[in-house]
Each structure stands twice: as structure tokens, then as C-alpha cells.
Amino acid sequence: MIQWTDEQRALREALEDIGAALGEGHSERDQTAVFPHGQWKMLAGSDLFRAPFDQRWGGLGMDLPATMYLLEGLGYSCRDAGLNFSASTQLVSTGIPLHRFGSESLKARYLPSIVNGSSITAHAISEPDGGSDALNMRCTAVEADDSYILDGNKVFVTNAPVADLFTVYARTGDHPGPGSITAFLIERDTPGLVLGGKIEKMGLRSSPFAEVFLDRCRVPKENVIGRVGSGFWILDHVMKWEILCSFVINVGEMRSRLERTVAYARQRVQAGTPISKHQAISHRIVDMKVALETARMWLYHTAELVREGRDTTVEVAISKLLASEANLASALSAVQVFGGYGYTAEYGLEQELRNSVAGVIYSGTTEIQKNRIAAMLNL
Numbered sequence: 001m002i003q004w005t006d007e008q009r010a011l012r013e014a015l016e017d018i019g020a021a022l023g024e025g026h027s028e029r030d031q032t033a034v035f036p037h038g039q040w041k042m043l044a045g046s047d048l049f050r051a052p053f054d055q056r057w058g059g060l061g062m063d064l065p066a067t068m069y070l071l072e073g074l075g076y077s078c079r080d081a082g083l084n085f086s087a088s089t090q091l092v093s094t095g096i097p098l099h100r101f102g103s104e105s106l107k108a109r110y111l112p113s114i115v116n117g118s119s120i121t122a123h124a125i126s127e128p129d130g131g132s133d134a135l136n137m138r139c140t141a142v143e144a145d146d147s148y149i150l151d152g153n154k155v156f157v158t159n160a161p162v163a164d165l166f167t168v169y170a171r172t173g174d175h176p177g178p179g180s181i182t183a184f185l186i187e188r189d190t191p192g193l194v195l196g197g198k199i200e201k202m203g204l205r206s207s208p209f210a211e212v213f214l215d216r217c218r219v220p221k222e223n224v225i226g227r228v229g230s231g232f233w234i235l236d237h238v239m240k241w242e243i244l245c246s247f248v249i250n251v252g253e254m255r256s257r258l259e260r261t262v263a264y265a266r267q268r269v270q271a272g273t274p275i276s277k278h279q280a281i282s283h284r285i286v287d288m289k290v291a292l293e294t295a296r297m298w299l300y301h302t303a304e305l306v307r308e309g310r311d312t313t314v315e316v317a318i319s320k321l322l323a324s325e326a327n328l329a330s331a332l333s334a335v336q337v338f339g340g341y342g343y344t345a346e347y348g349l350e351q352e353l354r355n356s357v358a359g360v361i362y363s364g365t366t367e368i369q370k371n372r373i374a375a376m377l378n379l
């Protein structure tokens with residue numbers, strides 16, 4: 001078990017102290033699907049966005065597990081799961097690849113505003129014809145003098161409607177495959193980068209996503225992140241961070257939900273008995289607890305292996321699978337324990353159930369994670 005330092009605990013406490021204010025109005029935002037700019041500023045004023053970046057860019061220099069420890073606190077204390085999801089996208093989509101692989105001049109130009117939250121970031125990988133099969137992306141980037149010209153469509157790009165900076169992955173090689181993908185950092189106002197209209201979605205509704213169209217979009221060569229053709233390896237690094245950071249938020253959310261479910265089951269009396277005394281209910285709640293603890297252990301264990309630079313292909317897949325399915329099952333169980341009240345909007349659990357469906361789809365679906373584990377078993 002990782003021992004957190006006093007400083008890390010203090011940072012988490014400070015974040016949890018503003019959690020209620022960050023979540024305020026989340027039910028209304030679930031209906032209106034409006035991105036909470038005010039809460040975003042509040043979050044930017046906390047230390048969260050600074051956590052994993054070097055001090056010279058305004059960061060705190062925290063490692064992956066410590067950054068996750070903060071994010072778990074956000075998930076626990078802030079009931080706006082859309083805001084939480086947008087925040088993890090902010091950390092991992094552009095800041096993380098830029099920090100690790102970007103040139104010094106690219107970092108100097110963009111990292112400070114990402115770290116202080118004044119630039120909102122997004123990453124565009126999925127395309128209309130392929131999310132699971134992202135490696136076969138069709139979006140192309142063709143060299144032209146001192147630039148690349150990008151053409152293609154991207155879909156489901158979280159934060160896109162409010163983003164200032166995009167990391168776009170496009171094909172620079174003639175044939176699909178790992179060595180032919182390149183990551184580009186593109187400013188929102190770049191001619192040829194066009195956003196699609198508002199997309200209504202089931203959950204995480206305060207976290208907007210949109211299509212991104214690239215129509216002869218000219219990007220200077222200096223805006224390539226890493227080397228030309230290294231996009232697949234950059235994405236591999238980013239996906240580890242994305243999975244570990246976004247699903248540890250779910251662990252915090254599951255803990256908050258578990259506490260509310262325990263309290264409700266203890267005080268809800270039917271036929272003279274608290275429903276918590278029915279084994280069918282208490283075992284359901286125990287399953288919520290076991291799944292949450294299992295997900296937490298796998299996520300932090302995997303994060304430590306990532307920090308040590310070990311091969312974590314299978315551990316990341318298991319962590320993602322366990323945590324996303326645990327969150328979905330936990331939300332469904334909470335609705336069942338609350339009965340008719342769980343089904344109403346008032347208690348927020350139906351919203352949590354809708355939110356939790358996203359996790360078994362984004363960052364590689366449940367089926368894709370199982371495929372990865374099967375491949376490691378030579379199946």
C-alpha cells in the first residue's frame with residue numbers, strides 16, 4: 001500500500017474542501033448539458049492541473065500515483081462527474097504527451113497555460129469509421145514545405161466545444177500501422193479546424209464532446225509532438241495515463257455512492273426492519289465495496305508499475321475492465337437499493353448510472369480490453 005506524504009494528504013484535503021462547490025448545480029447541468037466555466041476556474045485555482053508537471057512549467061512535479069490520489073479525492077467530493085471527466089481529459093490529452101515527448105520550444109509555448117488551466121485541452125483519435133480500430137485511422141497529414149496539411153474527421157472529442165488546444169493523431173505514412181501515426185498540437189483558431197454542432201449524450205452531460213473536421217488544416221512542423229511516425233507510442237503512453245486517471249476518479253465516485261447507499265439502507269425500514277438487515281441487500285452492498293476496493297488496488301498497483309517503466313499492457317487492460325464494470329455495477333446496485341427513489345432524478349443515482357455507462361466504452365471498450373488480455377494469453 002502506498003504511504004502518502006503529509007503534503008500529498010494536504011493537497012487532497014484542499015481539493016476535497018472545494019468538492020461540494022465544484023459539484024453545486026450538477027443536476028441542472030445534467031439537464032442543460034452546459035459546461036461549467038465557473039467551476040472550471042475554481043478547479044484551475046486548485047493544484048489539480050499542476051500536479052504531474054515539472055515546476056519550471058508551473059507544476060508540482062508529482063508522479064502518476066500521487067496525481068491519481070488527488071483525482072480520487074475529486075471523484076469522492078465532487079458530484080459533477082462530467083466536470084471530473086473533463087478535468088482528467090485536461091490532464092492527459094495534451095499536457096501529458098507534450099510534457100513527455102514535446103520539444104522545449106513547444107513546451108515553453110503551451111505548457112504554462114495548460115498547467116494553469118487557462119487553456120482547455122482535448123485529444124482527437126476516434127473517427128466515424130473506427131474507434132476500437134484506431135490504428136487504421138484515415139485522417140491524413142501530408143508534408144508541405146514547413147507544414148503538414150491535415151484532412152479527415154474525428155468524432156466524440158471530449159472538451160472539443162470548449163477547447164483551446166487539440167492533440168490530433170493523423171496518418172503520415174502511406175500504409176496503416178503503428179509507425180505511420182503522428183501527433184499534432186493544433187490551436188483552436190487554426191484555419192481548417194472546424195467543430196461540429198452540439199451532440200446530446202446519455203451521461204457526463206456537463207462534459208461536452210464534438211466532431212472535429214480537418215479540411216486542409218495547415219499545421220507548422222514545429223507543432224509535431226515527438227517525432228514524425230511516433231504517434232502510436234505517444235498514444236500508448238497517453239492511454240495508460242487516461243485509463244488510470246479517469247478510472248481512479250470513478251473509485252472516488254464509487255466510495256461516495258457506497259457511503260450514501262449504506263446510510264440509506266440503514267435508515268430505510270420496511271415491515272419493521274431496516275432493509276440493510278436483509279441479506280439480499282447487505283450482500284449487494286458488500287459486492288459494491290469489494291468491487292471498489294479491487295478496482296482501487298489494481299489501479300494503484302498498475303500505476304506503480306507504469307512509474308517503474310515496466311510493461312503494463314495486461315495490467316492496464318485488467319484495471320480498466322475491472323474499474324469501469326465495477327462503476328457500472330455499483331451505480332445499478334445503488335438504484336436497486338434505493339428502490340423507487342433510486343429511479344427518480346432527485347437522488348441523482350439514475351444520473352450516476354447514465355454517467356457510468358460511458359466508462360465501458362471510452363478508452364477502449366470492455367470487449368477490446370478482453371481482447372488484449374486474451375492476446376496476452378495467446379488465445
Ligand SMILES: Cc1cc2nc3c(=O)[nH]c(=O)nc-3n(C[C@H](O)[C@H](O)[C@H](O)COP(=O)(O)OP(=O)(O)OC[C@H]3O[C@@H](n4cnc5c(N)ncnc54)[C@H](O)[C@@H]3O)c2cc1C
Pocket residue numbers: 089123124125126127128129130131132133155156157158159204209358361362363364365366367368371
Ligand atoms: C463519453 C465518451 C468520451 C469519449 N472521448 C473521446 C475523446 O476525447 N477522444 C476520442 O478520440 N475518442 C473519444 N471517445 C470515443 C471512444 O474512444 C470510442 O467510442 C470507443 O473507442 C469505441 O469506438 P466506436 O464508438 O467507434 O465503437 P466501435 O469500435 O464501432 O465498436 C462497437 C462495438 O463493437 C465492439 N467491437 C469493436 N471491435 C471489436 C473487436 N475487435 N472485438 C470485439 N468487439 C469489438 C465494441 O466493443 C463495441 O461494443 C469517447 C467516447 C465516449 C463514449
